[in-house]
Amino acid sequence: MTSVPHLLTEIPGPRSRELHAQREAAVASGFGVTLPVFIASAGTSTLQDVDGNTLIDLASGIAVTSVGAANPLVRQKVAAQLDLFTHTCFMVTEYEGFVRVAEWLNDHVPGDFEKKTGLFSTGAEAVENAVKIARAYSGRPGVLVIDEAYHGRSLLTMAMTAKEHPYKTSFGPFPGDVVRGPNANPLRGAGTDAALAEIERIVVDHGADHFAALVVEPIQGEGGFVVPAEGFLAGLRRIADAHGIVLVIDEIQTGLGRTGRLFASEHDGIAGDITLTAKALGGGLPLSAVTGRADIMDAAHAGGLGGTYAGNPLACAAALAVFEVLEDPDLLPRVAGIERSIRRHLEPLLVELDIVAEVRGHGAMMAIEFADPGTLAPRADLAQRIASACHAAGVITLTCGTFGNVIRLLPPLVIEDAVLEAGLEILAASIRSIAAEEAAA
Template sequence: MTLSTALAQVRHLETEIPGPRSRDLMARKQEAVARGVGTTMPVFAVRAGGGVVEDVDGNVLIDLGSGIAVTTVGASAPRVVDAVREQAEAFTHTCFMVTPYEGYVAVAERLNRLTPGTHTKRSVLFNSGAEAVENAIKIARVATGRQAVVAFDHAYHGRTNLTMALTAKSMPYKQGFGPFAPEVYRAPLSYPYRDGLDGPAAARRAIDVIEKQVGTPAALVIEPIQGEGGFIVPAPGFLPALADWCRANGVVFIADEVQSGFARTGAFFASEHEDLVPDLVVSAKGIAGGLPLSAVTGRAEIMDAVHAGGLGGTYGGNPLACAAALAVIETIESEGLVDRAQKIEMLMKDRLLRLQKDDPRIGDVRGRGAMLAVELVRPGGDEPDPDLARAVSAAAHRQGVIVLTCGTYGNVLRFLPPLSISDELLEDAVEVLTRAFAES
């Protein structure tokens, strides 16, 4: 695999974490940046590539976060860098709705080919995952003539008003920001570790709630693998049963693949693991190697239900982001990164399962591909232990490993390494995590 930078692919601590220059910059941040913008790591980056991030003090950190699943092909993948440079020299913006350009069309063509299903598709491009989710619902409402939308327990769909309504977790995403958009309802998710139900039984429970409390909604929106909610993988059969119900009732099935798409789970889209063919697929995060881009791709008859001029935005499908997206897709396909995600899963899951055998506080090890997590509980049961999650992640941070937490209860450690990371860095990261558990 071609590394994206000359940056040494080894963890190295030049100073304590954070170092003096990062502390100075954090003081400046506190004076200049709104308090509501938090940070996971107390360091400031200057370079990143492969599987590492270098900070302003010369510390080189192992990256198990990928900028929250964004830099899937690496933070400065060569094809992406070259494509963006070439496009910037040509033009940085014209607005596709004013004078269109080929890059937007080419990205739409690739998405129509790559998303699940052989039906005729259309795509539309936006800037962020939340914006794409919101537009998917707009499309579904026009196509069906109905307004109600069903989301699920533990869901995260974004920070705009409508997507906050869809999101299940209050703090920090919703607290104090209401009132939220109406006609949003919630159904129970399949959560194998906590509910003990098989997929069909969990689907029957969810459908019963929907039919009794909502009736026939415009759309059902769900993450094939939960993201912020805790990397929850529904039990086999849950998602296909919901999709079957949607088809039988004329409900638009929207797969939010913002975090799980673009090779992250060992398939190009996580829906493929159960041969799921959504009506609409939402993409973002890993789509453009770090440039702002998102998309809605779906059945042509649904996508084309919206009147001309009803979809778009000034920056949606920016030419730089489109060039990056085309380079990301080429990188994934030419470098076999779908297979690489599967190898990362085998390596990391094996180590995490071994760690679980020796530590009763690791209640569950789950995920697919390079989208993995451990759920932490108090010994002797399944009571969530967010304090342990904070302690372990902080210990890992001090030793130069970027680890993120998530989950409705704040008790999940999630691992999202770039697919360009080496086996040696993964092994080192797990060793650090093992020591972090021992110290916590």
């Protein structure tokens, strides 16, 4: 492998800048962009742009291309399906791929009970359909979510999402019957006992028959890759059981090997009544799933679930390839090795630099948070400057967090050791450089 990143021009290069100008004229301005670089091709863990630059991918399309953006098995299975047909709509005429994907998820999603699955296209669709199913099952209207949560960009999921800008600004009013409880954020939030006590109070105050669903990410995504304090998820499971609430585990970003377990909820030894998957599920093609207890999943009436593109056959073929990759016995131990490498590069910065507030996460879902020492006042400006320095050096990183002060790392699960090391060295050097500038200012 040629050493990476391999840069022939500045980032973005002249051809990318030309195409970006065309984009600005043609594409609605509401679509943001992290790095205005146009991609021509991809490798296992690298992206090649139209100017001939090779970039290290530590973003995976926001956890979508977990098995690589050009995985040969995904391409092979999608190409074979493409030779047969592209679409029929599963609600009109059926095809086997949909059933096989559902069977795999029923077998592998946590929970020692009979399961059924529905397939859709996007993560937000999965969340909304989980709410629909929980309401049909329980006969209740309310949805309980957690502070700092992110669940999507549709109107209902925006109501469930905590972060105001850019997701909710100017788009309201939003659907009602969504109530937010505290998060057990070890760095900034309440402790486990206090957070659970407040959630219990919320449930009791609204009445025993109000909440259909309690929806939670086992590790928060856009909220800042927040790993909840020990016992929090198990406590939510107890509250849901005590009050007959459907516990929905949103594994859209955390699932399918991302955290070193097949599902992140396994770290806490719990199972949702319903578990949601998307992102990595389709290997780069749009696919999402709602998998849950069979009696809950069957509560929706015939015709009540679906969608024109739900479980598209090409996306199902891609998912079956993803499953084959995930079944490699060496893969999940390798993800644990990715975490060790990230911690080895970043945890020394906790001692070295006072702007580094926390390094956290599991597996290939890791984050580093920046804040003023003592006060923990969020420093989104530092996170953005560090991300920009990485981009200029040919490493794709993403920011996140309620305050925008977190850099999140989502490398492909199949990233080569040398590529990961090169990317982490550039990230650590960028952090040190920006910290030095800050100290000198």
